[in-house]
Amino acid sequence: MREVVVLGAGLHRFGRFPDKTYQELGREAIKNALEDSGVPFPDIEVAYVGRVLAGMGTGLNVVSEMGQTGIPVINIEMACASSTSAFREAYLSVANGVYDTALVVGFEKMERGMIQISESTSFQSVMGLAVMPAAYALQAQRYMADYGATPEMFAQVSVKSHKAGALNPYAQYQKETTLEEVMASRMIADPITLLQCSPTTDGAAAVVICAADKAKKYSAKRQMTVAGWATGSGKYQSQGEGDGEGEADSEGSSDVERLARIAYDRAGIGPEDVDVTQVHDAFSPGEIFMAEGLGLVPKGEGARAVWEGRTEIDGDIPINTDGGLISRGHPIGATGAAMVTEIFRQLTGEAGPRQVKGGKAKVGLIHNAGIGGVNILVFKN
Amino acid sequence: MTTDTAKAGARMVPLREGMFRMPEQIDMPAALLGNRCRKCNERFFPPRVFCAACSSGDMEAVEFAGTGEITTCTIVHQQPPNSVMVPPYAIIRLKLDDGPQIQTVVASDDLGNVRIGARARLLVRRLKEDDAGNTVVSFMARPIPA
Numbered sequence: 187m188r189e190v191v192v193l194g195a196g197l198h199r200f201g202r203f204p205d206k207t208y209q210e211l212g213r214e215a216i217k218n219a220l221e222d223s224g225v226p227f228p229d230i231e232v233a234y235v236g237r238v239l240a241g242m243g244t245g246l247n248v249v250s251e252m253g254q255t256g257i258p259v260i261n262i263e264m265a266c267a268s269s270t271s272a273f274r275e276a277y278l279s280v281a282n283g284v285y286d287t288a289l290v291v292g293f294e295k296m297e298r299g300m301i302q303i304s305e306s307t308s309f310q311s312v313m314g315l316a317v318m319p320a321a322y323a324l325q326a327q328r329y330m331a332d333y334g335a336t337p338e339m340f341a342q343v344s345v346k347s348h349k350a351g352a353l354n355p356y357a358q359y360q361k362e363t364t365l366e367e368v369m370a371s372r373m374i375a376d377p378i379t380l381l382q383c384s385p386t387t388d389g390a391a392a393v394v395i396c397a398a399d400k401a402k403k404y405s406a407k408r409q410m411t412v413a414g415w416a417t418g419s420g421k422y423q424s425q426g427e428g429d430g431e432g433e434a435d436s437e438g439s440s441d442v443e444r445l446a447r448i449a450y451d452r453a454g455i456g457p458e459d460v461d462v463t464q465v466h467d468a469f470s471p472g473e474i475f476m477a478e479g480l481g482l483v484p485k486g487e488g489a490r491a492v493w494e495g496r497t498e499i500d501g502d503i504p505i506n507t508d509g510g511l512i513s514r515g516h517p518i519g520a521t522g523a524a525m526v527t528e529i530f531r532q533l534t535g536e537a538g539p540r541q542v543k544g545g546k547a548k549v550g551l552i553h554n555a556g557i558g559g560v561n562i563l564v565f566k567n
Numbered sequence: 568m569t570t571d572t573a574k575a576g577a578r579m580v581p582l583r584e585g586m587f588r589m590p591e592q593i594d595m596p597a598a599l600l601g602n603r604c605r606k607c608n609e610r611f612f613p614p615r616v617f618c619a620a621c622s623s624g625d626m627e628a629v630e631f632a633g634t635g636e637i638t639t640c641t642i643v644h645q646q647p648p649n650s651v652m653v654p655p656y657a658i659i660r661l662k663l664d665d666g667p668q669i670q671t672v673v674a675s676d677d678l679g680n681v682r683i684g685a686r687a688r689l690l691v692r693r694l695k696e697d698d699a700g701n702t703v704v705s706f707m708a709r710p711i712p713a
Contacts, residue, residue: 299648306649309583312694313672313705314643314652323641324660331639331683375658376642422619424609 187281189398191409192565194223195527200358200389200515203295208240211390212248212293215520219289219392220252224405227252230394231285233259234276236269236292237519248293248390263519265556266468268292269391270522274561276395277412286400292524293390294517301386301518303557319383322469323375329471330377335489337377341368342492343470344382344512350499351513353539356524358387358515382470387515391523393530408534410550414453414564416445442479442553445562450481453549453564457481460564461547462532463503464525466555467510473497476553477505480562504542507532522554522561533567582694582705586613588630589704590691597691597706599631601666610667631666633689637710638662640673640681651695657681659708661689673708680710687711 196218198211220227235245245261262272269292276288304316329335345365351357363381371381401409418441450456457480465476474488482503483491491497497505508514508528511521529550531537552563581589587597601612606623612631617624640659646652657673659681673681674692687708694703 300645302648309586309705311647311649312582312651313707314647314650314656315658315670315672316650317643317645317647317658320641320643320658324639324658327641327683328639373642373644375644422609424620 188283190277190280190395190412191398191401192412192526192530193225193394193396193401193404193406193409194219194221195391195393195530196222197356197524197527198390199356200387200517200524203388206388208244208293208295209248209251211295211388212291213251215293215390215392216249216252216289216291219394222406223394225287225394225396228255229287230255230257230289231287232257232276232279233289233291234272235259235261236272236290236522237261237294238263238265238268239294239296248291249289264558266466266516266518267522267554267556267558267561268519270525270552270554270561270563271417273393273522273526273563274415274417277415280395280397287394287396289392289394290523291390291392292520292522294519295388296386296517298386317375319375319378319469322471323378325475326377326471329474329489333486333489338365338369339489339493340377340470340474341365341379341382343467343473344368346492346498347467347506347510347512350507350540351509354508354514357509357513358385359509359513378469378471382512384468384511384516387517389515389517389520389524391520391527393523393526410530410533410565410567412563413455413566414449416448416452416562417559418445419559441560442476443481445560446480449562449564453566455549455564459549460551461549462507462529462542463505463551463553464529465505465510465553467506467512468516470512473505473510477503480551480553499540499542507537507540507542518556525552525554526563529565533565578701579704580697580701582703587691587706593693593702593704594690597633597689599633599666599669599689599706601629601631602626603629612667612669629666631663633663635661635663635687637681637683637685637687638668639683642678659687661687661708671706671708673710677709680712685710685713
């Protein structure tokens with residue numbers, strides 16, 4: 187497989203835009219990404235589109251806003267990880283020589299309130315079991331019992347997230363918050379309070395990739411290389427004596443370790459080489475569990491690492507420097523491409539006040555999860 | 568709202584057929600109807616057509632007695648869409664003594680004893696009334712005080 191580079195990325199601000207269509211959101215993100223990359227739309231040979239709720243034909247509706255060039259437009263869905271799935275497919279098609287340049291775009295328009303994660307008439311729904319924060323809350327309760335962490339440590343993730351969001355003009359929430367405010371917000375599923383939940387959001391993000399040996403003809407002065415990747419779904423975990431976990435976690439949260447290992451191997455690195463990370467903080471405990479699952483900290487030490495500020499922009503293991511899902515927002519189809527966008531800014535030294543490691547970040551890591559599985563991506567500069 | 572009374576003479580109907588043995592009365596123990604893979608011995612509730620571990624279709628029906636230990640729990644304060652459980656209620660993971668780990672709920676009137684490590688038993692409890700006036704029931708957990 188040949189080397190593939192990211193040449194540019196672009197966003198539509200994340201937030202609530204009731205008067206804008208998903209076409210408008212997607213078009214703006216694509217326009218910004220094309221300008222950022224120096225690649226004119228007619229040079230794009232294929233488009234991979236991450237979106238969840240919008241339904242049939244919506245990928246084409248967005249991409250054709252830029253022109254009707256007859257390219258394949260491929261719709262991809264993996265819930266909250268749709269656009270990293272789209273990115274992976276785009277990457278593999280360029281790496282394998284099928285296309286030279288590809289556009290990845292993710293977009294979403296969302297209603298307010300809890301997302302329905304099960305069929306409305308399923309027994310889980312009726313019995314009140316299909317509650318997305320509950321899965322994280324159950325794991326958080328067990329984590330506190332096993333490692334002595336406190337609810338404040340999970341809440342601190344949200345404090346850090348809002349602080350980073352305040353430095354990101356594209357974030358849904360750009361105001362700092364205090365630990366007291368986070369703890370005092372409405373309890374959803376103990377210990378997760380409202381300010382520890384990612385919001386529903388409208389938004390779009392787009393990325394342009396190109397075969398490395400074809401990138402010279404474009405004016406983008408900087409790039410980052412796709413170094414590694416891994417994807418998988420929840421794998422059944424027996425606990426011995428014929429007593430399994432039941433169904434594997436549909437978001438694959440217990441599979442992060444094995445998938446990260448595959449991605450690190452492909453990239454020829456270990457977690458100690460990672461300079462900056464994006465993880466799927468749909469709810470605040472996610473950052474702690476993923477920091478451990480990705481091997482950035484040993485098991486059981488994630489909460490303390492957050493509490494000590496190690497995952498802040500100026501920490502040694504910066505995570506979610508743009509505010510993450512909690513503050514940047516979570517338009518479910520677009521989040522993955524927004525993660526790629528922030529890593530691109532970090533590795534090319536263009537993250538401004540959010541820049542980590544004095545602009546010398548060389549390795550970026552992404553973990554994006556959705557009902558359906560987990561995507562891991564590794565980038566190098 | 569009480570969860571443990573059925574209207575006198577009202578018929579009990581399960582939320583889903585085939586998930587548990589219907590007891591004579593509300594708030595009585597529920598044996599769960601699951602299955603076991605004959606090839607690799609993994610056990611499941613709800614029952615599966617193909618084994619999650621090895622994909623074999625050679626499954627054998629098994630009943631689980633409905634007692635176990637709470638391995639984790641959370642109190643839910645916001646009612647999710649399409650749910651009839653009125654907050655606050657708990658979602659728990661229960662490791663059955665004779666079966667797999669399952670997820671179920673604990674109703675408001677039983678929250679006091681919910682904690683990691685507590686023992687609990689599964690009962691058939693009232694969820695709601697249906698349009699025909701039947702009492703719709705499902706399995707829920709009741710923690711046993713230490």
